[in-house]
Amino acid sequence: MKILNAAQTREADAYTIREEGISSTDLMERAAKAFTGWFENKFQPGAEVHIFCGPGNNGGDGLAVARLLHERKYKVQPYVVGDTSRASDDFKVNLKRLPPELPPSHVEQENALPELKGDVLVVDALFGTGLNRPVTGLYGQVIEKLNSSGATITAIDIPSGLFSDSQTPEEGAIIRATYTVSFELPKLAFLLPQHERFVGSWQVVPIGLSQQFIAKVKSNFYCTRQEAIQRLLKPRKKFSHKGTYGHALLLCGSYGKMGAAVLASRACLRSGTGLLTVQVPQAGYPILQTAVPEAMTLTDKNRKHLSELPPELEKYSVVGIGPGIGTERVTKTAIGQLLATSSRPMVLDADAINLIAASEKLKGQLYQKELIFTPHPKEFERLVGKVKNDYDRLQHLREFCMEYGCYVVLKGGHTAIGTPEGKVYFNTTGNPGLATGGTGDVLTGIITALVGQHYTLEEACRLGVFIHGLAADLALQTVGEIGMTASDVIDHLPKAFLHLSQPQR
Numbered sequence: 001m002k003i004l005n006a007a008q009t010r011e012a013d014a015y016t017i018r019e020e021g022i023s024s025t026d027l028m029e030r031a032a033k034a035f036t037g038w039f040e041n042k043f044q045p046g047a048e049v050h051i052f053c054g055p056g057n058n059g060g061d062g063l064a065v066a067r068l069l070h071e072r073k074y075k076v077q078p079y080v081v082g083d084t085s086r087a088s089d090d091f092k093v094n095l096k097r098l099p100p101e102l103p104p105s106h107v108e109q110e111n112a113l114p115e116l117k118g119d120v121l122v123v124d125a126l127f128g129t130g131l132n133r134p135v136t137g138l139y140g141q142v143i144e145k146l147n148s149s150g151a152t153i154t155a156i157d158i159p160s161g162l163f164s165d166s167q168t169p170e171e172g173a174i175i176r177a178t179y180t181v182s183f184e185l186p187k188l189a190f191l192l193p194q195h196e197r198f199v200g201s202w203q204v205v206p207i208g209l210s211q212q213f214i215a216k217v218k219s220n221f222y223c224t225r226q227e228a229i230q231r232l233l234k235p236r237k238k239f240s241h242k243g244t245y246g247h248a249l250l251l252c253g254s255y256g257k258m259g260a261a262v263l264a265s266r267a268c269l270r271s272g273t274g275l276l277t278v279q280v281p282q283a284g285y286p287i288l289q290t291a292v293p294e295a296m297t298l299t300d301k302n303r304k305h306l307s308e309l310p311p312e313l314e315k316y317s318v319v320g321i322g323p324g325i326g327t328e329r330v331t332k333t334a335i336g337q338l339l340a341t342s343s344r345p346m347v348l349d350a351d352a353i354n355l356i357a358a359s360e361k362l363k364g365q366l367y368q369k370e371l372i373f374t375p376h377p378k379e380f381e382r383l384v385g386k387v388k389n390d391y392d393r394l395q396h397l398r399e400f401c402m403e404y405g406c407y408v409v410l411k412g413g414h415t416a417i418g419t420p421e422g423k424v425y426f427n428t429t430g431n432p433g434l435a436t437g438g439t440g441d442v443l444t445g446i447i448t449a450l451v452g453q454h455y456t457l458e459e460a461c462r463l464g465v466f467i468h469g470l471a472a473d474l475a476l477q478t479v480g481e482i483g484m485t486a487s488d489v490i491d492h493l494p495k496a497f498l499h500l501s502q503p504q505r
């Protein structure tokens with residue numbers, strides 16, 4: 001699913017109106033109906049609903065929603081906030097369409113606002129994607145008052161005051177919504193951790209914007225949908241054999257962190273690799289052989305740390321390196337050798353990233369290779385330097401990927417996958433149960449297995465991140481978020497692959 005910026009969304013609206021020969025008021029009615037449908041599923045009729053409308057089309061949506069919810073027996077009170085003498089045309093049309101028994105309350109100064117009780121519902125229709133400056137003055141005061149009311153706030157399209165695709169200036173007030181119901185596509189702002197407290201839980205409702213327009217408009221940002229991932233999944237062939245599905249090599253673990261090697265290995269095997277060889281320091285040999293009998297285990301000459309590469313590197317189809325390896329000097333040397341000698345695609349995680357980040361020499365060896373980095377935000381900052389905010393982080397992500405021609409899986413709530421073309425795919429699976437040690441090692445194992453099975457690097461990143469989150473979502477049903485461990489995620493990988501390979505109803 002493509003993510004459009006505010007200007008492109010306006011163009012999509014205009015294009016749809018032209019193509020379908022409808023009026024902008026018709027499109028607004030569709031949007032209001034879509035919102036109302038969502039609202040009816042969420043809240044019982046009879047509830048008290050206070051709808052705050054600004055001067056633009058978002059306010060127009062609010063007025064149309066007020067009329068529709070009133071028809072559906074909610075106790076609605078619309079408010080028209082500020083000077084609406086220059087309100088948008090569709091706002092005016094919908095103001096006129098309010099039935100006589102539903103007169104709007106005009107809020108021209110803050111003290112005209114009623115005291116709202118915490119148990120009422122608020123619909124925020126002050127500003128949408130037409131916001132062009134930070135919200136201050138009367139609108140800002142209204143937003144602060146709504147935020148402190150304790151009411152359940154549902155934002156139409158986007159929380160008022162939040163810029164949809166660039167950093168909101170600090171002085172602007174922003175609605176803290178419990179729910180945000182967005183039209184047709186999500187906004188970039190929803191996917192950034194810094195906006196969690198404003199956006200709350202978000203949903204997209206279709207309003208029939210032109211798919212033709214959306215398909216041809218250029219965007220660097222995408223949200224991954226299950227249907228797209230299902231199309232990537234390759235069924236296994238009847239006469240295939242273990243050689244068909246790649247021979248993965250994992251270089252993981254150090255004294256005290258052999259668990260990382262076990263987790264990455266188990267996840268790799270549960271993600272369809274044909275063969276797996278794991279090289280661990282000597283101290284890890286009995287551990288690996290016992291915990292992961294399906295894997296072949298090689299040992300380093302060093303007892304505690306990775307210090308050398310296995311012979312015949314080229315016989316492996318992919319190399320995954322990093323989980324639990326530590327940052328010893330000998331390990332850094334081994335990574336230098338790997339980058340210098342291997343022509344295979346590589347998945348670089350954890351301390352492999354930290355060692356590279358700390359060495360200009362190693363960074364210089366990254367060009368012209370097939371590389372996937374899987375940093376969490378701290379590791380990413382070690383690679384690219386301190387970032388100012390989430391938008392800045394995305395910019396660094398795109399620049400890093402374009403400079404080195406690599407993929408970066410920037411992990412987090414909506415993991416962002418950067419590509420060498422400067423595209424970013426946001427993942428849509430996963431839950432806070434994943435916020436526990438070892439789940440990143442699991443992801444390394446999964447992506448390594450997929451690259452070994454000849455998925456392209458982009459496919460391996462997108463499918464790998466999606467399936468990792470999906471396994472965690474399936475694990476929710478039995479272990480919940482709090483009790484979830486990395487091993488639970490591995491245990492649910494088979495179900496996750498099954499789920500993806502079955503046609504969805």
Ligand SMILES: NC(=O)C1=CN([C@@H]2O[C@H](COP(=O)(O)OP(=O)(O)OC[C@H]3O[C@@H](n4cnc5c(N)ncnc54)[C@H](O)[C@@H]3O)[C@@H](O)[C@H]2O)[C@@H](O)CC1
Pocket residue numbers: 013014024025027028029031032054055056057058059061088090126127128129130131132133134135136139156157158183
């Ligand atoms: N007819 C259409 O094309 C559709 C539009 N839709 C709605 O329209 C919204 C966008 O509408 P608009 O483009 O009218 O934009 P807004 O409703 O966000 O409002 C823009 C108006 O607010 C003013 N404004 C912007 N920032 C301000 C600030 N900080 N303080 C005070 N005033 C400020 C602008 O000068 C302009 O008059 C979408 O978010 C969506 O809710 C939907 O109804 C779908 C169909």
Ligand SMILES: Nc1ncnc2c1ncn2[C@@H]1O[C@H](COP(=O)(O)OP(=O)(O)O)[C@@H](O)[C@H]1O
Pocket residue numbers: 350375376411412413414415429430431432433434435436437438439440441442443468
């Ligand atoms: N709140 C969250 N919601 C969804 N996924 C999360 C959340 N927190 C962490 N994750 C995921 O969990 C994994 C954590 O990886 P990482 O930080 O490397 O852990 P570790 O190094 O302990 O294995 C990543 O895939 C990340 O996207």
Ligand SMILES: [K+]
Pocket residue numbers: 058124125126127128155156157158159160
């Ligand atoms: K809004």
